[in-house]
Amino acid sequence: MRLLPRSSAIVGLLIAAYWAPAAEPPGAEWAYSSFKRPAVPALPDPKSHATNEIDRFLLTALAEHKLAFAPEADRRTLIRRAYFDLIGLPPTPEQVEAFVADKSPDAYEKLVDKLLAAPQYGERQAIFWLDLVRFAETDGFKADDPRPLAWRYRDYVIKSFNTDKPFDRFVKEQLAGDELYPDDSDATVATGFLRHYPDEYNAVNLEQRRYEIITDITDTTSAAFLALTSGCARCHDHKYDPITQKDYFRLQAFFAGYWPTESPLISSKDRAEYEKKLAAWETKTADVRAAIAAIEDPYRKKESNRQRGRFPDEYVSLVDIPFESRTPLQRQLAAMVEKQVYVRGDVSKSLKPAEKEQMEVLKARLAELSKEKPTEPVRAMAMTDLATPPTTKLFKRGNWQKPGDELVPGFLSAIDDRDADTKPLGVSSGRRSALANWVASKDNPLTARVIVNRIWQQRFGAGLVRTSSDFGVTGDRPTHPELLNWLASELTVKDWSLKHIHRLIVLSSAYRQGTHGTHAGEKVDPENKLLWQFPRRRLDGETLRDAMLAVSGQLNPKAGGPSVFPELPPELQKSAGAQWKVSADVAERNRRSVYVFVKRNLRYPLFALFDAPDRNETCARRFVTTTAPQALTMLNDSIVIGFGKALADRVTKEVGADREKFIDRAFYLTTGRPATSEENAAMLAFLTRHKGTASEAATDLCHALLNLSEFLYID
Structure with a gap:
């Protein structure tokens, strides 16, 4: 259909308006301006x-609106809130009673310090970070192949939170741990952050795939650490934020030399010794x-030749060029080809009978010699x-396909308009260390603000x-800008301690409020x-599963190691097949949810x-x-x-067949408080009129308790 001339003009104006540089709305500069420690009012x-x-x-x-905090929550509510928020597990009835009975003035402070020091603290806090960095243990896309070593990054995050690693160091390790701390195995594992794309x-258009990879790394880095939607500047200058297209590709240049590796977690000295022994073997x-091999x-x-046929000559010919003779781009593209055309799997089924006999003799000989082979180092x-x-x-x-001017690594012009000073570090380019030092600097106006805001979001359900992950013009303005700046300053003053910020928030009167404020506040x-009141929040899926495991006495507290595969609903397990091989050991299946295998195509x-x-891209907040x-x-699933x-x-095992004791214990385990007389009477009546066996009645009652709002929500 042909547009009328007037319509064409309108369309042209709309297109021009979209692509034209936008005037910066007022207040856009707040996030890019350095912050000073404000005076406490x-x-x-x-x-x-x-x-x-x-x-x-x-x-x-609040006073400006003639409002005040809601009254403080009772102790049973407070301990349950603190437990779920800090370690992601419910307190036991005994822990609740001990806290209620503790009349010392610092009882709550002692509780918070105990939870911050608990190993479960890191397991809980890791969930938020793993969402943010799109951590997964499979590739995604159609094949969705596994990444057998990805779990080490998850363990690194848990360990970092538990040891209260300074956040600036945490940032530097993930962006450039291999360059900055080459003999620190944790820092090597940390660079897994850059591998979660x-x-x-098995793509054939390799240059496009390479571009998509470094685009993902760039976008995730800027969103996770700087709360910037820099990806909007990939095609044109950002329509709202002061990020130019040149800024975007200068950021991308930091990652241009990316080289994925399965690195041995040993020191340089030990690596040299290992390689010497391996060469001798x-x-x-x-x-x-x-x-x-013959x-x-x-x-x-034969199989490699078949695979080579999938690629254009310009790509497949790269693998025939010696590594030393390839250009940097050819090295990256050739590595992508090699991953597909070099067949390294078992070919024994293709061998002829005589060849199989020969192979048995040769492999037996090699197995005998392998006793002298140096132990393969752990890899990440x-x-x-x-x-x-x-x-x-x-x-x-x-x-x-439309390259323009060549660019070198550089920083955001709205904050620090200069090219990065980079120099090679060992066998690496040194580019990422320049970026890491800039991002993790206390002078960077974004990094500290962004992370304290994320912690606030964890505690109250929404950030200041x-x-x-959008501190730009189209994002929300801070509700309390001075408080945000004070917290950011406090973080850097206290050596970037995240536990210090968590403790400040959890000890505040704001956090201790009840969930029932005034009508004036509404x-x-x-x-x-x-x-003006504490926001009630529902448990997320991981915490809900952990809570059900905990109250039912099945939770396995084992920490770290390869991920586990708990059972799926029968109908899904049938279709999932080999994609989800349920862990044989029941105890392994009942480990915490942070250790459940993260498969992109089968959450x-x-x-x-x-x-x-689904962990295909960064997630800053679960809605x-x-x-x-x-x-x-919750009502019908066989697992629940x-x-x-x-x-x-x-x-039953703990209290026997006494119905009243059963009710009291089951209710206390799930809600953290004793039942009222009315609740007791209702549950007793339910057990009495139940038509099934005593065991079936008990199961149905406990199943009902797991469906209580009081179990599913944090007050």
């Missing part, structure tokens, strides 16, 4: 209760290995760089900036942005149902949905019913 009302500086900022804002490894076994290679070559999925990276060009409209601030159903992301399938799953049965078995 005086209490607006001497009668107001302020535990620490956080309360003074909040009470000042979804990878369509290879010399000794050269004849045997050559004989094996039999297998024709079959491998990591990232390093080529010493000389490929050039970076500004792609017109973001199209990799509610768009926690009128003036219906979204509770001023925090664990309970987590997905309760809003867990809570309320859907019918959630309730139906199994938790109810396990809880009933536990309680």
